[in-house]
Amino acid sequence: MIDTLEKLVKAFGPSSKEFEVKKVIKDLVKNIDCETDEDKFGNLVLHFKAGGPKIMLAAHLDSIGIIVTDIDKNGLLHFSQIGGLRTSFLLGSRILFENGIEGTVFYEDRDALWEPKEFKIEKFFIDIGAKSKKEALEKVNIGSFGVFYPIFSESFDRIIAPSLDDRVGCAILVEVAKNLKKKNLKFDTFLVFTVQEEVGVKGARTSTFEITPEYGIAVDVTTAGDYTEPKINAIELGKGPAIKVMDGGMITNIDLRERLIKMAKKESILYQLEVITGGTTDAFAMQITKDGVKTAAVSVPTRYVHTQGEVIDKNDIKNIAVLLKQFLEKETF
Numbered sequence: 254m255i256d257t258l259e260k261l262v263k264a265f266g267p268s269s270k271e272f273e274v275k276k277v278i279k280d281l282v283k284n285i286d287c288e289t290d291e292d293k294f295g296n297l298v299l300h301f302k303a304g305g306p307k308i309m310l311a312a313h314l315d316s317i318g319i320i321v322t323d324i325d326k327n328g329l330l331h332f333s334q335i336g337g338l339r340t341s342f343l344l345g346s347r348i349l350f351e352n353g354i355e356g357t358v359f360y361e362d363r364d365a366l367w368e369p370k371e372f373k374i375e376k377f378f379i380d381i382g383a384k385s386k387k388e389a390l391e392k393v394n395i396g397s398f399g400v401f402y403p404i405f406s407e408s409f410d411r412i413i414a415p416s417l418d419d420r421v422g423c424a425i426l427v428e429v430a431k432n433l434k435k436k437n438l439k440f441d442t443f444l445v446f447t448v449q450e451e452v453g454v455k456g457a458r459t460s461t462f463e464i465t466p467e468y469g470i471a472v473d474v475t476t477a478g479d480y481t482e483p484k485i486n487a488i489e490l491g492k493g494p495a496i497k498v499m500d501g502g503m504i505t506n507i508d509l510r511e512r513l514i515k516m517a518k519k520e521s522i523l524y525q526l527e528v529i530t531g532g533t534t535d536a537f538a539m540q541i542t543k544d545g546v547k548t549a550a551v552s553v554p555t556r557y558v559h560t561q562g563e564v565i566d567k568n569d570i571k572n573i574a575v576l577l578k579q580f581l582e583k584e585t586f
């Protein structure tokens with residue numbers, strides 16, 4: 254699964270430009286016995302036809318990023334955010350564009366560097382090494398998308414990389430797809446790789462509407478607050494799948510959540526409960542589509558979400574893949 258994750262992290266895919274990530278996934282699942290389909294909005298759907306209620310598992314393909322808004326006479330690029338990119342996370346970051354061009358992020362106002370609270374996105378710029386606007390225009394334009402340069406590292410039990418949100422969810426769904434035994438399935442199962450989550454959980458809306466599942470589970474990252482004392486929340490790396498109770502957008506379905514907890518206990522999988530007050534996932538859109546979907550979410554505890562160096566624990570992601578597979582093959586209604 255780690256090799257899969259590395260491939261997914263290195264694929265270019267900010268919101269609306271998820272093509273490369275999709276290509277990697279299609280290639281990884283090409284020998285699996287399931288129906289593969291892509292909807293009009295761009296979501297990739299793997300359907301494992303079976304009896305039982307319809308269930309949809311969702312992980313998003315897209316990452317946060319930047320979009321070029323203007324190029325000045327010196328060839329420096331001004332930009333805006335795609336998704337929830339905090340300006341204070343940007344300084345000194347390396348940016349990769351779709352065509353392979355790289356740049357480094359800096360800030361116009363040198364005095365403000367000592368007062369980071371004052372940072373304004375308009376004053377950041379990307380230096381791609383161009384000496385003039387004309388030269389810059391040979392490689393980028395207004396509307397060019399960039400992402401954090403994808404450096405993927407394994408260290409101790411941990412992985413350090415950008416865009417683990419939510420390529421790790423995609424890697425988990427690919428792992429589930431590879432390991433599922435179709436004859437054991439207790440659900441008519443849809444694994445959905447969604448587009449444009451970071452700009453308003455959009456792919457989850459259209460795909461949930463089309464599939465009309467009875468149950469939904471989003472697989473995404475959640476902020477682990479375990480790197481300071483006192484902790485900012487109860488979530489810790491290495492303490493297992495975080496079964497979501499609530500986030501900034503939703504409260505999960507009690508019945509489905511309890512079933513996931515019971516399954517984790519039965520299978521002796523270490524788990525933790527997640528309550529966070531900010532942010533949300535595809536589960537938010539799934540839950541309130543059509544006449545409603547019983548929706549839960551399983552999260553990968555992640556430090557420093559939406560930075561160039563997100564950190565996760567390998568054991569957590571293995572355990573999530575096992576929990577989801579067991580759930581799909583063993584849960585009874």
Ligand SMILES: [Zn+2]
Nearest residue numbers: 418419473474
């Ligand atoms: Zn996410």
